[in-house]
Amino acid sequence: APQGRQAPASQQPAPAQPPTTPPPGQPPPQQPDQIGVSITLSGGAAPRVAVPNFIAASPDLKAAADTIGEVLWDDLRFEREYDLIPRASYAPITPATSMETVPFDQWKELGANAVLIGTVRQNASSLTVQARLFDVATQRSVWAKEYTASANNPRGFAHTISDELHKEQRSLVGVARTKLAFASDRDGEQARGTVEQRSIKEIYIADYDGDAQRRVTVNRSLAINPSWSSDGRAIAYTSYRRGYPDIYVSYIYQGKMDQPAGGTETIHNFLPAFSPDGSRIAFMTNRDGNMEIYSVSRDGSNLRRVTSHPGNDSTPTWSPAGNQIAFTSDRSGSPQIYIADADGMGQPRRITNESWADRATWSPAPYNEIAYAGRNGPGFDIKIFSLEQGQIRTVTDSNGSNESPSWAPNGRHLAFASTRAGRTQIFTIARDGNDLHQVTKAGNNVQPSWSR
């Protein structure tokens, strides 16, 4: 098949401006010095933690200090590792003016085991934020970190503190710095060259909590099925920009773009999925007369066939270890989820028995679950197949049609698209079906992909 090629410069999207906070997955530029020793709090039960606003070293930093406190509370609440005391009950507590004047007795009265608080001070054009987790009983700091980064994204400090606290205190990989990619028609752009009115979708990204939503592709034609690379610096997606569907990889912080699957006017490629190590992309293609799954390395070399069956094989996703691929096939007469070895050897194993199942997403240990969209009456619901027990449970409530699930990297939440709010919007939900949160509100938004 023709080699993948770099799309000519003229067609590349305008480079998205580089991130203000350190790109996801990399530590903030200045390596914080370790202050104090981190001791996990006593007792097995989740500690009751209060997260008040941070302390601003000068009045002009109050907005940033308040934002850090609020966003940090939300980030911790999301992972449900700590039993968070609602912020509404903080009103009677006298605000601390420095780390030495934290009113531990008042927090104790409120039932807090720990208080997570910090200071915000100007540091040339940046901010320096010091965060400490105090054990209320001993009034000692059990965890402390200091960060310096640009001043225009206080939320980034909160997300970094939340992830590092979870990692060091609860040995959990938090998702506070992860992002969602999705396709949206919110710009109201119409397809060129067609007589019908066809509103097209472009690829967007947003922070996991819905903040900082922005467009990253300039296709002026249909762009769908985004899939994050594991380093969070590239997104693979299907685009019809050349008049036929092919896979493009946009390096969103560099404005570079590749076309690795070698599509032509007759060879069409859809539904890319990056492998966990980011080296390969699995995708659906029509090159053999019916839809099959292939995989290719991200530079377009060593193409490999994964499925070979006269039925349609579509919507691939990788196992966390990268040695297997779950996909949708209608070989049994209706679309079901199957698992195959990534090298195409052996017989695929069917794991669902729905009237229609599609878009598998595979969560890592300790959960090892495959979520998918299963038809429930007129619409779809998000269902979860546990690989260990082999049982299937439903996490959405048949409110609207719920499709295109994508696991958070730690397997604790799912992003999905739902029509429950009228137009299709992106939501996140916990794996036990609680904590439904609407992420998008503008236009129709579909096919979310959760970054690492």
Add this chain to the structure above:
Amino acid sequence: CSRKKPPVARPTPPPPSATTNTGGAPPPPPAPLREPEPVSSVPAEPAISGTAVDYNARSLDELNRESPLQPVYYALDSADVAADMQGTLTKNSEVLRQYPSWVVTVEGHCDERGTAEYNLALGERRAQAARAYLISLGIPAERIKIVSYGKEFPFDPGTTEEAYAKNRRAHFVVTSK
């Protein structure tokens, strides 16, 4: 639309012929002269040539807006060309034979009730089914391209059975003539 029958100017009736009388009886009085048909004041329409409209004279957009190529509709979750749809494809093949220079793209579309991802495969199958049928009727393969849009471009945004039926289709677009 049914083509209006062009008005034809009606010839005025011939004047009654004078009867020669060979017998002695006086000739019967001549039949009363019939009043000529009043001529309508509507200007006569220009005569329309009898052949079909020349589609080649139209732009691609005009052609595709009122296309002589009819869409093929499909049952739910199916890509089979039903019997009545085979008639549509036969008519489409006749149009394609009549305009041998045309190249068309057959777009595969689905209704919204399937999942977006798998519908890309179902849309492709619908386009392929229509294309294969046209090829079996003798239309050269290179004149027919296909593309699947899954459920991304509904023709009717409604959520009724009638809207869904309109969206499950193989849609013909003339891309060059």
